[in-house]
Amino acid sequence: xxxxxxxxxxxxxxxxxxxxxxxxxxxxxxxxxxxxxxxxxxxxxxxxxxxxxxxxxxxxxxxxxxxxxxxxxxxxxxxxxxxxxxxxxxxxxxxxxxxxxxxxxxxxxxxxxxxxxxxxxxxxxxxxxxxxxxxxxxxxxxxxxxxxxxxxxxxxxxxxxxxxxxxxxxxxxxxxxxxxxxxxxxxxxxxxxxxxxxxxxxxxxxxxxxxxxxxxxxxxxxxxxxxxxxxxxxxxxxxxxxxxxxxxxxxxxxxxxxxxxxxxxxxxxxxxxxxxxxxxxxxxxxxxxxxxxxxxxxxxxxxxxxxxxxxxxxxxxxxxxxxxxxxxxxxxxxxxxxxxxxxxxxxxxxxxxxxxxxxxxxxxxxxxxxxxxxxxxxxxxxxxxxxxxxxxxxxxxxxxxxxxxxxxxxxxxxxxxxxxxxxxxxxxxxxxxxxxxxxxxxxxxxxxxxxxxxxxxxxxxxxxxxxxxxxxxxxxxxxxx
RNA sequence: GCGGGAGUAACUCAGCUGGUAGAGUCACAGCCUUCCAAGCUGUUGGUCGCGGGUUCGAAUCCCGUCUCCCGCUCCA
Numbered sequence: 190x191x192x193x194x195x196x197x198x199x200x201x202x203x204x205x206x207x208x209x210x211x212x213x214x215x216x217x218x219x220x221x222x223x224x225x226x227x228x229x230x231x232x233x234x235x236x237x238x239x240x241x242x243x244x245x246x247x248x249x250x251x252x253x254x255x256x257x258x259x260x261x262x263x264x265x266x267x268x269x270x271x272x273x274x275x276x277x278x279x280x281x282x283x284x285x286x287x288x289x290x291x292x293x294x295x296x297x298x299x300x301x302x303x304x305x306x307x308x309x310x311x312x313x314x315x316x317x318x319x320x321x322x323x324x325x326x327x328x329x330x331x332x333x334x335x336x337x338x339x340x341x342x343x344x345x346x347x348x349x350x351x352x353x354x355x356x357x358x359x360x361x362x363x364x365x366x367x368x369x370x371x372x373x374x375x376x377x378x379x380x381x382x383x384x385x386x387x388x389x390x391x392x393x394x395x396x397x398x399x400x401x402x403x404x405x406x407x408x409x410x411x412x413x414x415x416x417x418x419x420x421x422x423x424x425x426x427x428x429x430x431x432x433x434x435x436x437x438x439x440x441x442x443x444x445x446x447x448x449x450x451x452x453x454x455x456x457x458x459x460x461x462x463x464x465x466x467x468x469x470x471x472x473x474x475x476x477x478x479x480x481x482x483x484x485x486x487x488x489x490x491x492x493x494x495x496x497x498x499x500x501x502x503x504x505x506x507x508x509x510x511x512x513x514x515x516x517x518x519x520x521x522x523x524x525x526x527x528x529x530x531x532x533x534x535x536x537x538x539x540x541x542x543x544x545x546x547x548x549x550x551x552x553x554x555x556x557x558x559x560x561x562x563x564x565x566x567x568x569x570x571x572x573x574x575x576x577x578x579x580x581x582x583x584x585x586x587x588x589x590x591x592x593x594x595x596x597x598x599x600x601x602x603x604x605x606x607x608x609x610x611x612x613x614x615x616x617x618x619x620x621x622x623x624x625x626x627x628x629x630x631x632x633x634x635x636x637x638x639x640x641x642x643x644x645x646x647x648x649x650x651x652x653x654x655x656x657x658x659x660x661x662x663x664x665x666x667x668x669x670x
Numbered sequence: 671g672c673g674g675g676a677g678u679a680a681c682u683c684a685g686c687u688g689g690u691a692g693a694g695u696c697a698c699a700g701c702c703u704u705c706c707a708a709g710c711u712g713u714u715g716g717u718c719g720c721g722g723g724u725u726c727g728a729a730u731c732c733c734g735u736c737u738c739c740c741g742c743u744c745c746a
Contacts, residue, residue, distance in 0.1 A: 198739070198740075201739090202739085205738095206681055206682075207681090209680080209681080210680060210681050210696075216737080216738085219719095219737090220719095221719090221720080221736085221737095222677095222719050222720060222735090222736045222737055223719085223736075223737045223738080224736090224737080225736085225737065225738090274746090275746085283671085283743085283744080285671075285672075285743090293743070293744090294743090294744070297744095358671095362744095362745080362746095382746085383746075385746095415745085415746095417744080417745075421738090421739085426745090478746095480746080481746080482746085485746090501746085503746085540746095560706060560707095561706065563706075563707065563708090564707095565706085565707080582705095584703080584704075584705070585703050585704075586703080587703080588703095590703095612697095612698085613707080614702095614703095614704065614705090614706080614707070614708095614709095615704065615705050615706065615707095616704090616705070616706035616707050616708095617706080617707040617708080618706090618707090619705080619706050619707080620706075620707050621707085623706095632705065634705075644705075646705080646706085651705095651706065653705075653706095
């Protein structure tokens with residue numbers, strides 16, 4: 190049993206084909222030629238994604254007495270995004286090298302230039318450019334100001350030394366749309382680029398209505414939208430994606446302790462609950478922190494195309510609540526009723542991408558092995574994740590076996606996602622189930638008619654056992670705890 | 671957004687010195703009645719990504735456009 194050690198593109202192509210052929214993931218609006226980096230989840234995919242989200246939701250909310258859930262709206266008052274910093278810093282000033290056609294962040298070019306001057310001991314010059322840069326950052330026409338500095342300082346492209354620049358242009362990563370019939374700037378709203386702000390602005394609502402005391406958390410699963418310049422790698426980087434995140438509000442000073450505890454819990458969740466190969470999970474510590482964070486780690490997964498983030502655990506300080514206090518004019522303090530202390534809580538965030546996790550599970554589960562000299566393809570999903578929990582297969586289509594199998598299917602269908610299949614040879618039907626990751630098959634055979642038993646066939650080993658039909662429900666239930 | 675490659679059946683692909691499309695797999699119906707796919711018979715399914723042009727005639731040539739893959743760039 191080994192996962193395919195093949196070229197990354199090959200593995201990804203196989204996954205994309207299988208995902209489409211069997212109904213996990215289709216390209217969005219495919220009959221019209223699709224839409225860049227947008228995908229639809231099919232019957233099996235939506236079932237499996239729901240399993241993933243349910244597992245997360247239960248492990249975050251029901252398993253923690255002090256965490257509750259919300260489902261905030263995607264569109265919010267636009268001032269939210271000024272307070273959060275997205276309006277200003279989700280805008281990237283980009284400049285293109287006309288010779289090499291490469292694109293760079295204009296501000297990074299200038300920053301690197303200043304750094305280089307410092308390294309070369311030209312402190313005075315560095316200071317002069319740095320002063321320009323600061324005022325340029327505040328300038329009305331920031332693009333022009335950055336461009337002027339790049340030209341005046343004769344900043345060259347880092348990898349080619351060429352200096353054949355285009356204008357500086359802004360790339361806004363937030364999707365804009367208009368609320369109301371008139372396309373005027375007053376009605377401009379954004380599709381949220383992250384779900385977190387929906388939690389922060391509801392801090393007091395949730396605290397009060399659910400009578401929560403710090404430390405407590407608010408969990409949310411929802412869509413976010415980013416107008417990414419670079420998309421791709423199947424569903425890894427989509428412009429519309431889903432986050433599963435939790436903001437944990439703690440007393441200032443206790444955030445590191447809380448951070449470490451969440452770091453451990455979240456990492457183990459992937460291994461213990463989802464059955465992801467531990468060796469494929471990695472920590473990445475951010476050295477360069479975002480404007481809101483004082484500590485940040487990512488959990489990364491070894492995808493065929495590289496080691497990439499699936500969850501971020503960030504200590505967001507009191508930045509967000511403070512900003513909302515300033516921009517909204519509303520007090521965001523928490524009052525500890527036992528000590529009468531007042532403070533703006535610090536926040537520890539766990540933020541996972543459900544689409545990325547879905548992809549990680551596809552990649553981690555894809556297995557090619559050999560059974561009796563025949564190659565087979567199998568998805569080794571954990572039973573809780575698998576879209577179909579069991580298949581009910583009559584060894585023969587006609588007669589009593591079919592009737593008995595149909596009866597068993599009806600009994601199980603109320604509680605479990607099961608499939609009934611009587612088409613083709615039994616071996617072929619097992620392979621069909623292997624390919625969609627069904628962990629168990631119950632086969633009704635000759636003996637079943639006499640002794641009311643069936644065989645359980647295990648996906649991973651292809652081994653079989655005999656159990657009574659009356660125990661099948663119990664058996665499945667036990668496997669799905 | 672730039673450079674390179676590519677879009678033909680649900681999937682993998684052939685056809686591309688222009689003459690209105692094929693294979694294998696899959697799926698479906700039947701036979702076989704069998705515990706690990708690919709036995710037999712039959713069937714469904716494509717205006718060749720989309721739009722336009724050249725031509726008597728375009729999957730094939732030209733232009734535009736969309737999408738996917740690789741690389742670059744970017745990434746809260």
